[in-house]
Amino acid sequence: MPFTIAIDGPAAAGKGTIARALARHFGFAHLDTGLLYRAVGAIGGDPVAAARGLSPADLERDDLRSSEAGQAASRVAAIPEVRTALVEFQRRFARAEPGAVLDGRDIGTVICPEAEVKLYVTASDIVRARRRALELAADEALILAELRERDARDAARDVAPLRPATDAILLDTSDLSIEDALARAIDYAKAVGA
Numbered sequence: 001m002p003f004t005i006a007i008d009g010p011a012a013a014g015k016g017t018i019a020r021a022l023a024r025h026f027g028f029a030h031l032d033t034g035l036l037y038r039a040v041g042a043i044g045g046d047p048v049a050a051a052r053g054l055s056p057a058d059l060e061r062d063d064l065r066s067s068e069a070g071q072a073a074s075r076v077a078a079i080p081e082v083r084t085a086l087v088e089f090q091r092r093f094a095r096a097e098p099g100a101v102l103d104g105r106d107i108g109t110v111i112c113p114e115a116e117v118k119l120y121v122t123a124s125d126i127v128r129a130r131r132r133a134l135e136l137a138a139d140e141a142l143i144l145a146e147l148r149e150r151d152a153r154d155a156a157r158d159v160a161p162l163r164p165a166t167d168a169i170l171l172d173t174s175d176l177s178i179e180d181a182l183a184r185a186i187d188y189a190k191a192v193g194a
């Protein structure tokens with residue numbers, strides 16, 4: 001049976017960093033599901049058609065990391081048919097042997113409700129904006145406004161809103177280094193059999 005690790009949380013909380021490192025540690029596959037929504041937003045046109053026709057090459061575009069791509073992703077991610085079109089790909093990925101780590105907003109609640117490990121990674125919005133501004137060499141105040149707008153939209157949408165699964169472990173990284181956050185995540189995954 002494959003082992004699944006679901007990681008959710010708000011923008012720039014450290015989900016991807018922890019997910020990648022966990023996957024490397026355990027020899028699991030990793031899927032950054034935010035890239036799916038970023039690619040659908042970047043393709044433009046009819047988002048439902050873009051989601052249904054999404055190909056691996058679409059995830060390789062080099063314009064997906066920007067703030068604008070994040071905002072476009074959050075808008076298309078509120079469309080129920082877009083989400084439905086992406087479910088099967090994510091669930092198939094989650095069945096990879098010997099295991100898979102998926103990070104996003106609805107992995108523990110909708111995509112993989114049976115995941116062996118569910119982490120809800122968070123940090124204060126000030127800390128998250130500082131980290132993302134450093135990463136993108138962008139203005140911290142602008143990034144903070146963008147993150148707040150995106151988190152509010154993601155949490156308020158009707159379908160698959162951003163929220164911790166009832167059985168998720170909360171990992172607040174506001175005062176944690178990447179190494180410390182990762183060590184806690186590894187300990188927890190080992191404790192439940194990874």
Ligand code: CDP
Pocket residue numbers: 009010011012013014015016017018131132135173176177178179181
């Ligand atoms: O995937 P998500 O948007 O949640 O966040 P990320 O891209 O993994 O992390 C955002 C930024 O915060 C990156 O530059 C990480 O290196 C940094 N980070 C950090 O400084 N401390 C942590 N405990 C986690 C992430």
Ligand code: CDP
Pocket residue numbers: 010011012013016033034035037038070073074075077103104105106107150151154
């Ligand atoms: O890295 P960051 O946390 O800033 O964003 P991301 O994970 O790349 O996600 C971009 C946007 O896609 C989010 O703001 C959500 O609106 C959407 N998303 C989603 O709805 N469900 C997911 N599983 C992943 C992302």
